[in-house]
Amino acid sequence: MKFIEFADTIFFVLRKKNKHISTLHVVHHAVVPIAVWCGFRVEPGNYNYFFPLINTIVHTVMYTYYGLAALGPSVQKYLWWKKYLTTFQMIQFVMVFFYVMTLMITNCKVSKFIIYLNTFLAGLFLLMFYDYFQNTYLKNRAIQKQKDLDAKLLRENEGKKANLGVSLENKQKSVEKKIG
Secondary structure: OHHHHHHHHHHHHHOOOHHHOOHHHHHHHHHHHHHHHHHHHHOOOHHHHHHHHHHHHHHHHHHHHHHHHOOOHHHHOOOOOHHHHHHHHHHHHHHHHHHHHHHHHOOOOOOHHHHHHHHHHHHHHHHHHHHHHHHHHHHHHHHHHHHHHHHHHHHHHHHHHHHHHHHHHHHHHHHHHHHO
16 A cells, blocks of 8 residues: 555656655655565554554645645645644654654563664654755745845845935035035
8 A cells, every 4th residue: 555655756757846756755655665564564463553554644634735735726825734744744753753662661572673663764754854844944944034134135225325325416416506
């Protein structure tokens, strides 16, 4: 089932939206199906359901967002919550990390392989999603703030130049009156 999620990559390629195919996207969609298969192959059921369950919930919300976005600009203007969707994705990895840690601390009879695999993947994906979050939301915000500041300074300088021009013009007229 997890391999179906990789279909969005095919759609990105077909629609020539290659900028959506990031390292995060490829690694996440290539590694998770294999990891889920390994997890259920080594120890099916029990505690091993948590990562796929929480990931399914996140993907349901995510594909709901993309489905609504596909309806066009009339709906897209109400989709202000994409940043929070990315945050939700990061929270899932923190939850998985702590869940796996509780399995280790409580000496649950859990395969060490599964604990290490889930710990590694939760950490890896948290870092990759955080990098995406930073580059997409924090850097863009900083760039926009700098552009706004530059525009404000430009307007102020133009205003000062205009005032300086009027001031110089008035002084010139004053001098001309005294001479003339």
